[in-house]
Amino acid sequence: MQQTRLEFLFHQHFNKLASSEEEEEFYLLVEQYSHRRPVEELMEQYWSTFTPGDNLFSEADSAHIFQRILADKTVQSGGHNLKESSRSGVYRLPVRRWVAVAASLLLVISSGLLLYHLYYTGFENEHNTAKIPIGRHNATLTFANGNTINLSSKKSGVVIAAAGLKYNDGSTVEDTLNSKKEKGSANVVQAKAEELLVASTPVGATYQVVLQDGTHVWLNAESKLEFPASFAGLKQRIVKLTGEAYFEVSKLQMDKKGKDAGQRIPFIVFTAEQKVEVLGTHFDITAYADEQSTLSTLMEGSVKVSAVGSTESRLLKPDHQAVLNRSKQIFVHEIDAQSVIDWKNGEFVFNDESLESIMHKVSRWYGVKVVFTNAQIRQQPFSGGVSRFGNISQLISVLESTKLIKFKVEGNQLTISPFK
Secondary structure, X not given: OOOOHHHHHHHHHHOOOOOHHHHHHHHHHHHOHHHHHHHHHHHHHHHHHOOOOOOOOOHHHHHHHHHHHHOOEEEEEOOEEEEEOOOOOOEEOOOOOOOHHHHHHOEEEEOOEEEEOOOOOOOOOOOOOOOOOOOEEOEEEEOOOOOEEEEOOOOOEEEEEOOEEEEOOOOEHHHHOOOHHHHHHOOHHHOOOOOEEEEEOOOOEEEEEEOOOOOEEEEOOOOEEEEEOOOOOOOOEEEEEEEEEEXXXXXXXXXXXXXXXXXXXXXXXXXXXXXXXEOOOEEEEEEOOOOOEEEEEEEEOOEEEEEOOOOOEEEEOOOEEEEEXXXXXXXXXXXXXXXXXXXXXXXXXXXXXXXXXXXXXXHHHHOOEEEXXXXXXXXXXXXXXXXXXXXXXXXXXXXXXXXXXXXXEEOOEEEEEEOO
């Protein structure tokens, strides 16, 4: 396989072979958000072969990289380095005092954010978070006859296939069920097209569902997707969503006998307030009942967003988001679409996001109650990120390290106060 330019520059840099021009190009490429994943994979390769005696980075070199990538002025607060952006009052999560190798291997750096690597275990936390569960894969599937089965938490997705229900690793759902009644109800592919199935995720869990037409749907925590067991013979593919889901819609053009009819069958997602029409594309919808607006973010293709019970509608282009408010008004703005699906990639990523918004997501994922003792800190924006599948103590430590806020953990309640 041909080596990409990024791979070449990465290896040149870490092997101390890069020219000044190559160093300059390397820094520019790493700054781009679209290169975050490739950079993380390259870092993992280095981590797998790393031994403590290796000397990949000098401390001066590490500091230079951080300065170039963050491109922010440094302010001092309580002995901790904070990165304050050109937008007043926005604080970057701090870069701790790591040795050079830790700085290069344990931190994923992209687009002004610090994303802590999966191998990062250096969090210091004094809070007792033992009663707060870690995020997981978990879901239920309810059939037209009312029977509900628990999908395996050891799997990450289920496939609605013609030969029967399977997990996305190829194993059959029946293999994980205990009762004969549940085994019988698992024969979903024999249901008529008009019969509906419901996939649901609880608080703190996510799951993938591959629909009969090949469409991939990732459900975020506390979400529900209602869909037909089969789309055969239907002129429209209609599903209903509560919560949040990321869709990769399969292009489909079939007649009743499964032959190519030459006309694509539209895919339509209904939420309580919104209708999204597509043919084949990638997009995210956030439609929680307790949120003030419904968000639709397009990654690829095109979609039409309409307000239910209104003539209001908009066409979306990639990297644009439609915001539907309670007054059925739709506002469209450009956005970094990849940052919206951080949850799908197993991460919390915050880009100048208010603490209130951050903790709303954290509450839904970890099943905790959040209490603010001060109204002003609700709107304090932060940028940064951690893994969603780590202990909540990691996130608490990162936020507390800014010296702007402090947490008090009592059972499953988090009380947040200004740092004093």
